[in-house]
Amino acid sequence: MHRPFRSAALFLVALVAVSGAVFVLQQMLYPRDQVLDLTPTAAPPTAPPPATAAAAPASSASVVDPAWVGDTAARTGIPGPALLAYARATLRAPESCGLGWTTLAGIGWIESQHGTIGGRTLREDGTSSARVLGPALDGVGPVAAIRATPESTAWHGDPQWDHAVGPMQFIPSTWEMWSSDGDGDGAADPNDIDDAAWAAARYLCTGDQDLTTGSGWASSIYSYNHAQVYVDSVHTAATTYAERIG
Numbered sequence: 001m002h003r004p005f006r007s008a009a010l011f012l013v014a015l016v017a018v019s020g021a022v023f024v025l026q027q028m029l030y031p032r033d034q035v036l037d038l039t040p041t042a043a044p045p046t047a048p049p050p051a052t053a054a055a056a057p058a059s060s061a062s063v064v065d066p067a068w069v070g071d072t073a074a075r076t077g078i079p080g081p082a083l084l085a086y087a088r089a090t091l092r093a094p095e096s097c098g099l100g101w102t103t104l105a106g107i108g109w110i111e112s113q114h115g116t117i118g119g120r121t122l123r124e125d126g127t128s129s130a131r132v133l134g135p136a137l138d139g140v141g142p143v144a145a146i147r148a149t150p151e152s153t154a155w156h157g158d159p160q161w162d163h164a165v166g167p168m169q170f171i172p173s174t175w176e177m178w179s180s181d182g183d184g185d186g187a188a189d190p191n192d193i194d195d196a197a198w199a200a201a202r203y204l205c206t207g208d209q210d211l212t213t214g215s216g217w218a219s220s221i222y223s224y225n226h227a228q229v230y231v232d233s234v235h236t237a238a239t240t241y242a243e244r245i246g
Contacts, residue, residue: 049217050102050238064088076244078105079122082114082167085194088182089201097205098212104197106238107224108167115167115193122167126183126194131156134164137171146171155190166190168200178203200224 064087073080086104093099108114115128122128138161139145146162152172156163164171170178170190179188182198189195204224210216221231 049211049214050100050106050235050242064091072245076105076241078108078241079114079116081122081124081126082108082193082197085126085182085197088194089197092198093201093205097209098216099201099205100211100238100242102238102241103204103211103217103221103234104200105241106234106236107200107221108193108197109237109241110230110233111169112167122193126192127189128167128191131191132165132167132169134169136161136163146173148172151176166196167193168196170196170199174203175199 064084069080069084069087072078073083076083078086083101083105086101086108089104090099090101105114112128112132115122115126115132117132118130120128120130120132133156135143136158137143137146148156148158148160148162149172150159152162153159155165155172155175162172165175166189168190172190175190178199179190180195180199180202181188182196183192183194187195188199190199204211204220209220211220218231218235221234222228224230
């Protein structure tokens with residue numbers, strides 16, 4: 001039988017404990033609680049991919065069973081709008097890719113705690129109560145040096161340096177390539193978790209990626225953020241979410 005969490009607080013304590021190393025590193029690097037680690041490290045692991053829960057029941061690629069969302073959100077502690085976004089993106093991804101919603105949830109947790117980092121709340125429309133911006137990509141410390149453009153400044157407000165944007169922390173140049181409308185509202189916005197999750201799914205599944213294999217899964221996550229600690233942390237978070245729903 002499934003075992004629901006005794007409380008949301010207990011869940012957060014458990015998840016932070018198993019992914020504590022990378023979370024502490026991120027907080028040290030980014031005291032404003034924005035999450036992005038660009039430190040290059042060794043090649044990705046070949047361990048098995050995280051245990052992935054079955055995709056959400058749906059009548060089409062964009063319609064997800066509300067009962068599934070409510071039950072799974074209660075068991076995992078993931079905000080309903082974020083879980084809906086991950087499920088939609090998973091259902092739309094190529095079947096050959098083997099992407100599971102728990103993988104997107106693992107990334108969403110590590111990048112921004114599903115848009116709730118720093119005391120934010122995730123609204124029903126998929127946007128956070130305050131924008132999630134990464135640190136200036138000014139070449140200082142572990143971050144790359146990426147100059148802002150007038151187009152990218154429109155997303156983050158810094159005319160000099162780029163910043164990663166939104167709950168899935170897209171760099172503007174990457175968003176320009178993978179911008180997506182995940183909720184069908186006619187706009188592609190990296191600050192909207194519906195759009196960001198679908199863009200992330202498309203990015204992870206590009207080419208002939210097969211996320212059902214350990215090497216394929218790790219390679220795909222490593223391409224999202226070139227850091228071994230990042231791959232390990234996403235694996236831990238994704239596996240934890242899968243375990244929480246049995």
